[in-house]
Amino acid sequence: MSAKIAFLPGDGVGPEVANAARRVLTQVAKKHDLSIGFNEFAFGGAAIDACGDPLPEETKAACLEADAILLGAVGGPKWDMSEKRPEQGLLALRSALAVYANLRPIQVAKGMEAHSPLKAEIAADVDMLIVRELTGGMYFGKRQEGKDKATDECLYTRGEVERVARIAFDAARKRKGRVTSVDKANVLATSRLWRNAVNELHASEYSDVELDHMLVDAMSMKLIQSPSAFDVVLTENLFGDILSDEASVLSGSIGLAPSASLGDGTRGLYEPIHGSAPDIAGEDKANPVGTLASAAMMMRYSLGKGEIADDIENAVAKALAAGRGTADIGGKDSCTSFTDYICEIV
Ligand code: ATP
Numbered sequence: 001m002s003a004k005i006a007f008l009p010g011d012g013v014g015p016e017v018a019n020a021a022r023r024v025l026t027q028v029a030k031k032h033d034l035s036i037g038f039n040e041f042a043f044g045g046a047a048i049d050a051c052g053d054p055l056p057e058e059t060k061a062a063c064l065e066a067d068a069i070l071l072g073a074v075g076g077p078k079w080d081m082s083e084k085r086p087e088q089g090l091l092a093l094r095s096a097l098a099v100y101a102n103l104r105p106i107q108v109a110k111g112m113e114a115h116s117p118l119k120a121e122i123a124a125d126v127d128m129l130i131v132r133e134l135t136g137g138m139y140f141g142k143r144q145e146g147k148d149k150a151t152d153e154c155l156y157t158r159g160e161v162e163r164v165a166r167i168a169f170d171a172a173r174k175r176k177g178r179v180t181s182v183d184k185a186n187v188l189a190t191s192r193l194w195r196n197a198v199n200e201l202h203a204s205e206y207s208d209v210e211l212d213h214m215l216v217d218a219m220s221m222k223l224i225q226s227p228s229a230f231d232v233v234l235t236e237n238l239f240g241d242i243l244s245d246e247a248s249v250l251s252g253s254i255g256l257a258p259s260a261s262l263g264d265g266t267r268g269l270y271e272p273i274h275g276s277a278p279d280i281a282g283e284d285k286a287n288p289v290g291t292l293a294s295a296a297m298m299m300r301y302s303l304g305k306g307e308i309a310d311d312i313e314n315a316v317a318k319a320l321a322a323g324r325g326t327a328d329i330g331g332k333d334s335c336t337s338f339t340d341y342i343c344e345i346v
């Protein structure tokens, strides 16, 4: 079997962590008789510099033809004030791929308890999956920007809510069978639509899954007070952006957390949740674990290779438990030496 991966290293530490994942994937695929073709394309700030567009046509077309897309990170101070911004490329790519569900698993790996702000006995029980709606809501609504008055429109349709809720319910069936849907239904019209649509889908197709609702302000407290109470957390785009960054801190370092963005079908976009980390870019200090874990999700969801995903996840868990790791988690490894070690044991 062969797989076609669109490989977008991006900016800052993006190329460092993306190449780490490429090395590990190439190594582990051999063992499983899978041939992976990585096709590299310009994206983000690097693409603005090369051709003036953060998502060049050629890159977009290649992503639409690939089995999956592996992305490092985009952005950096160089483009902060430029007319075209790397982040626009990311929004455009998510739209083009119609990846409307962003999945972020949150756990505290063995050996990472000391880096998590949680007490060790709580940290051990954290195992949640945040499912964030990714292509609707405030980030895609109409904007009007004036000197003294501005508006950002937040719009959701029932269909947009149902399709992402389906992904959350399906995921819950394979996990602990619980979904917590997060909204602000005491204030917002879009949140009331959200809650009704989730309730109706639940009643008609997913009554075997336990469902409860929580207001986003309460959720932002509960996430810190009792994170082990949650299984699948389902929420809209803006709330999900904030809650998933908050939750990522629980795992011990922003460098550890992976993400998958999925739509209909099996194609997906995989990237670590961290940004381009310009403060450490080029120094071989970046933690590649978030990208390695994203590559594992890619193998599981887009390529149906759960065994390869397990191998990568087990190797990473073993390395962390043995005290290997980069400086952000108190280790002595460089990005390269950690990756060398994973390639040895995977
Ligand atoms: P963006 O706007 O792209 O999200 P940001 O500045 O908000 O960028 P990051 O680029 O994720 O966020 O960086 C936040 C902090 O976390 C920085 O101090 C950075 O060095 C650190 N960091 C991010 N990723 C990693 C990583 N893989 N390994 C180690 N440290 C990291």
Ligand code: MG
Pocket: 275
């Ligand atoms: Mg950020």
